[in-house]
Amino acid sequence: MSWNKLLCNLRELQLSGTLNGGQSFRWEYNKEMDEWTGVFSKTVWKLRQREEFLQYKVIGSLLQSIVQKKNDVEFDNNGVFEGLLKKYFRLDFNLSDYYTKWSEKDDLFKAACKQFYGIRMLAQEPVENLFSFICSQNNHISRISSMVEKLCKHYGEEICEQDGVTYYSFPDVEKLSTPKVESELRQLGFGYRAKFIQKSAAQILEWEGEKWFAGLQDMKYKEARLELMKLCGIGPKVADCICLMSLNHLEALPVDTHVYQIAAQNYLPHLRGKKNVTEKMYSEIGDHFRSLYGDYAGWAHTVLFCADLKKFQQTTDSEDIKPKKRRKKT
Structure with a gap:
């Protein structure tokens, strides 16, 4: 599988500080290969940095069949995925x-x-961002990452398998909203966060999910922050993380x-x-x-x-x- 190239100067994007700075918990760095592996937009990515461009591979994606089905033609992998990368790293921002x-x-x-040049604010998906930062409360990085992966494994969709590792998408709100989720997450070691996750998911679903998130983006910052704090277990700091990183x-x-x-x-x-x-x-x-x-x-x-x-x-x-x-x- 060959690498694709996306024109992007090293000074405009530094992968290390951006992916390893506490914004997202689904990226891992392989020092020997000098590459990052991560999941977003129901897609598994490998990224590698060069002086004048970003190299990327799509290892697997749930989007391929969706786009093909909608267009009923062979779709441009590079165009679709390059667009996702540009949006994720906010590359339109000088x-x-x-x-x-x-x-x-x-x-x-x-x-x-x-x-610390090229530190980008990731444009994350609000659902993943919100529930990941519920997991972050009173927690450390390796345990947060473990919890996020448990959510994906138990409630997300399988994307692909590579080198003995199975990758999953982040679950939809509906999958986290059923009453049994709290007890299941407690058994998985989520503690009090289990209640916050299930109750918040149920609230978001009641408030029309994607439409509610879209409304938060249209609001002024402090209004959106107050609205987020109506969710079970969301305090000022977590609300600000969500506002900043995905809204x-x-x-x-x-x-x-x-x-x-x-x-x-x-x-x-x-x-x-x-x-x-x-x-x-x-x-x-x-x-x-x-x-x-x-x-x-x-x-x-x-x-x-x-x-x-x-x-x-x-x-x-x-x-x-x-x-x-x-x-x-x-």
């Missing part, structure tokens, strides 16, 4: 221009972006203990030494970065987050990415 603007406003960003509210800024430390040490010294992030502090930190970076504050701050974590990270071993467990509900 990141270098914004890096320049953010650097002019903030010396800390200016220093961080020298190594196109790029000014949303999830504040956890680690983000608080970045803010207190570098921007808001009067907040130093606090034991807990209060609601008032949460708002102050978010508003500060929004005033500094504007409508893309969440994206800009993600670069700082990755830069600050890098000294702790071992990109090739998710088990060792201990600081990421700080991305927990506050």
